[in-house]
Amino acid sequence: MEFPNVTALAKANVYFEGRVVSHTIRLADDSRKTLGLIFPGTYHFGTDAAERMEITDGTSQVVLDGSDAQTAYRAGTAFEVPAKSGFTITVGEGICQYVCSFLP
Numbered sequence: 411m412e413f414p415n416v417t418a419l420a421k422a423n424v425y426f427e428g429r430v431v432s433h434t435i436r437l438a439d440d441s442r443k444t445l446g447l448i449f450p451g452t453y454h455f456g457t458d459a460a461e462r463m464e465i466t467d468g469t470s471q472v473v474l475d476g477s478d479a480q481t482a483y484r485a486g487t488a489f490e491v492p493a494k495s496g497f498t499i500t501v502g503e504g505i506c507q508y509v510c511s512f513l514p
Contacts, residue, residue, distance in 0.1 A: 411509060413443070416437050416438070417436045418435050426451065426453050431446060431447050432445060432447070433445055441511075442512055443511050444509070445510075446507070446508050447505050447506070447508075448501050448506040448507075448508065450503055451501060452499070452500040453498065453499055454496060455496055456496040457491050457492070459512045460491065460492055460493040461510050461511065462488055462511045462513055463483075463488060463490075464488040464510075465485055465488065465506060465508055466509055467507040468484070468485065468501065468505055469482065469483065469485075469501070469504070470501050470506045471483075471499070472497055472498070472499050472500075473498045474491060474495070474496075475496040490513070
């Protein structure tokens with residue numbers, strides 16, 4: 411996955427004592443995405459805006475807020491999270507890489 415003509419922000423977004431790390435990019439249309447790594451563990455994230463999480467490498471298990479269903483995601487798959495909601499993501503082993511797009 412490539413993103414031409416972007417501005418990358420050098421300061422990392424660091425969560426959970428460095429177990430989840432991402433960098434923000436701004437695209438030519440002024441939209442933004444984050445590109446990140448999730449190390450093994452279980453983490454909960456809240457959302458202000460709606461998001462699309464594309465898994466680019468590795469595997470994860472995700473439970474969306476308000477649901478008990480756990481769904482597996484691997485490289486090449488994606489899930490969406492509504493605004494003002496959240497999700498819990500679990501990475502069992504290895505590193506899960508992702509691209510998060512903020513939806514209108």
